[in-house]
Amino acid sequence: MSSNTLFVEKLGKQVQIVFDSKSLRIQSDATAIVPRQKKSKKSRSCVCLPTLETNDDPSSSPASSSLPIPHRNILHANYNARTNMVQLNTLVADKPSDPESTTQLFKFMYTVRDNEQEKATEFCQNIMTSVYQDLIPEKRVLVLINPFGGQAKAKSIFEEKVKPVLEAAKCKLDIQYTEHRYHALEIAKGLDIGSYDTIVTVSGDGLIHEVINGFLQRPDAREALQKVALGLIPAGTSNSLSISMSGEKLGFDPIHNALQIIKGRPLALDLCSVTYEDSRYFSFLSQSFGIAAYADLGTEHMRWMGDNRTVVGLMQEIFSKSTYQMEASLLIAESDKEKIKQNYKSGLKSSEWKSPAVGDGAVLDTIPPLSDPVPENWTTINGDVSIFLASNVPLLNRGMLSHPCVSANDGYIDLMLVRGGKGIGKQLSMFTSVDTGKHLDMDLVEYYKVKAFRLKPIIKPGKSAYVAIDGEHASAKQFQVEVHQALGSVLSLNPTFINTNVH
Known part of the structure; x- marks a missing residue:
């Protein structure tokens, strides 16, 4: 031109x-x-x-x-x-x-x-x-604001920073405030998907979880995910998905994220089905058991500390020499950390926009039901662990690059495993390396690419245990997880998550 x-x-x-x-x-x-x-x-x-x-x-x-x-x-x-x-x-x-x-x-x-x-x-x-060009100008945007989440700043962040930018782009805004837990899920489940181009959450990661599950409870689940893109305005404590997309600085910048809503393209995301004996839902972030789950859930009373509460929780557990008993079965795609790192770097070099998965109807699992034994090609691990942390994003908090080889849509779950009895010194060394991802090179850290896993927490007498799904409380009973490649999407200016500079 x-x-x-x-x-x-x-x-x-x-x-x-x-x-x-x-x-x-x-x-x-x-x-x-x-x-x-x-x-x-x-x-x-x-x-x-x-x-x-x-x-x-x-x-x-x-x-x-x-x-x-x-x-x-x-x-x-x-x-x-x-x-x-x-x-x-x-x-x-x-x-x-x-x-x-x-x-x-x-x-x-x-x-x-x-x-x-x-x-x-x-x-x-x-x-x-x-x-x-091929983007949608003047988008029709449904904005869902959680006025109580994180540090209760969502409303002011939207009104003062985001709304002027969206209005300057002539977006047509429908603004709604969530009034109770699962309100966003109910809205997404009953949404007229022909009336909006995107649905935007102004919150932490909890509202994103609700919107995704609301869409996936619909009879036209796949069509809803394909037709109404998800947009993010970070207003929570961790904002894990946002910082994994844009980095620790821009991931917290509301104006940058408003621009992603206006000018972004759908970045395909792997989503995971989580199945218990009596329920099934979907996860977009992480599934954890052990001290990482405690750091998420056992520190709720310290939310005033922001994402520093996670650090405090991990330190408490390490110095207490806490371990948790489990039985886990994994459908492993790759266990060699060097191969995982090389595949990650190759994927970044050839990164292109990947389209979200097409299809219609409900999303079904391909692994055996929870009541059936796992197939012979699964690997079973028994015993005490300190960390069992599966993730679909590289950054779970600022300064916590726990899963540096995560790709947004490679069709795998990245699993970090640290077995029990490794000693305070080694675990502290691991903890001080996690901000750069160098903990991946330590012998005590096992790192897998898996397609699915089944986890059975075994609660020791007189002890409590936590399971966290997307940072929220989940039942400490047997459950299983399967990844569904490129099932979801989020508006992004980049075709990949951040470059974690793995060596």
């Missing part, structure tokens, strides 16, 4: 807008309007538009060029015939040279010169066609 130029006016001065195959540039304009929220007050102020610095592009002069705004950050462009003005809504990076820079919402408004109204209309249409 060749460059496209429109000359407009602001405060009686000529401004040049240049749009090409990579970016939008606004030249000869020293100001821009950006909305700023201060506590509960909404105000608009005139601030300087960032200019292109010499160290960003040595061939450009700050006096002649404004900062280029990439296509991804252009939210909307339109010409208003009533006001005879062009409006461009964009996100501008605070530190353009930093790929993890935060952004601000800028709204540029200019007067169209006489006899150039038709050109202005075509100019804006060209921008919209180019920056959205």
